[in-house]
Amino acid sequence: MTLDDAAVAALSSWVRRRGIGSAVSDVEPLPGGTQNVVVRLRVDGRRVVLRRPPPHPRPNSNRTMQREIAVLQTLAGSSVPHPEFIAGCEDLDVLGVVFYLMEDVDGFNPLTEIAPAYAADPRMRHQVGLNYAADLARLSSTQWRGRPLQQLHRPGSFLARQVPNFLGLLESYRHDRYRPEILDAGRLAGWLDEHRPPDGEPGIMHGDAHLNNVLLRRDVPEVAAFVDWEMCTIGDPLLDLGWILVCWPDDPDPINAGRELAALGGLPTRPELIAAYTDAGGRSTRNLDWYIAMACFKLAIVIEGTYSRFLAGQAHREAGERLHDSAARLIGLGMRVAVGDNPFS
Structure with missing residues (x-):
């Protein structure tokens, strides 16, 4: 438009x-x-x-x-x-x-484009992934108190709100042709509630951190800008780390983020991303499995909405069915994390 x-x-x-x-x-x-x-x-x-x-x-x-x-x-x-x-x-x-x-930021989105420097040099592709994780750590420690984002901070436990809020979102999709139970999210929801870690210091979360939501600089391996901030909030930034690990274009790859860049190979492994995050001052990853499972749960419910809209005649069949398959896969991956078989490690 x-x-x-x-x-x-x-x-x-x-x-x-x-x-x-x-x-x-x-x-x-x-x-x-x-x-x-x-x-x-x-x-x-x-x-x-x-x-x-x-x-x-x-x-x-x-x-x-x-x-x-x-x-x-x-x-x-x-x-x-x-x-x-x-x-x-x-x-x-x-x-x-x-x-x-x-x-207007001068950069490219690796969902649809690859700058020539990245295509030619695997070291560029590797380093930009590490810098991406480090920038996410810097976001987590950015001052928000006394700034406009403070209005998003809610008192009480952020983590305790996550499961009921997203089960409520899933229930909101219900209509004559869609039953939320089809996603089979209940077992994972129960595990997340039972194993919830204590809340840490609140910080800025991007909320939808993956390679489709960045612009990369064309000639140096750096993030030019994080974009698409509509899910940003004040909460637990470790959910952002869990989110990028779930969405990282490596096996398993449930949403195919950054596919053009990933197709060239050379990106860092998930353990390398975690190390880059912590080295840049990111938070303790002691309970990281929980955050990864929560990222699977939340992302599954978010994208399941398109399937509900497809069944209501408000979205295309291809997108609805593809995202429903991805949502079901995410719930399955989250359950693997819950039982100690973390496919993202």
């Missing part, structure tokens, strides 16, 4: 009122996520990116944009790779939704 003439005119008026610039031009859609709309444009020759909800916003779409705005404002000035925040708009009279502008 791009912006129609009326939206461009409204946006141009808004950037003038905000003192950002005088004219909007060269509007083009960017490929990427399916949950929100990302558009590249120019403001007085400066390349920027606009992010907004989809054409048919969900009930929480505007809150998601507000969350992302708070993330980028909180990360400003930190060492965590992120797009620079320019301005946000919560006035629904402008585009009808909350939106924001951020810098």
Whole structure:
């Protein structure tokens, strides 16, 4: 999706009122996520990116944009790779939704593209994986108290809320053609509740950390920016580490993240990722199996929603059935972790 003439005119008026610039031009859609709309444009020759909800916003779409705005404002000035925040708009009279502008990061997404330097040198591919894990550790220690993200912090046990919250999400998918029981998540949920570790110090979580949600620098093995912050929260950052281990493009590989990069080989192993995370100041990995199993549980339930929507006639068959197969596989992998047969070690 791009912006129609009326939206461009409204946006141009808004950037003038905000003192950002005088004219909007060269509007083009960017490929990427399916949950929100990302558009590249120019403001007085400066390349920027606009992010907004989809054409048919969900009930929480505007809150998601507000969350992302708070993330980028909180990360400003930190060492965590992120797009620079320019301005946000919560006035629904402008585009009808909350939106924001951020810098256009020079990088590539390894889901769909490989920069020539990475294709030519396996050392680049190996090092960028290690740097990716180290950047995730830095995110976990970034200051959030007294910053915009503090509004996401809830009192009480973050970990104790996870199983009931996500079982509730799974139940919300129920309709005449879909029964949540088909995912068979109950046994894993029980194990997670029974073996839950104590809560650590709250920190920033990306919430959906994998190679499809980064931009990599083209000529050096570094992360240019973490992107797609819609699941970011204040919680237990070790869930991010569990998440990247589950989603790492190695056997087992339940979601095929970063497939173009992975196809070339040379990426770090999961133990190497863990070492890079801890060496960069990440948290103790003593209870890591629990976080890996929880990542399997949460990711399975998140992607199962597409299968429910397919059965309701609101999503494509191919995506629905493929993601349901992945969700069922994730639950099975989580149970293997629970019984001591960790396939991600």
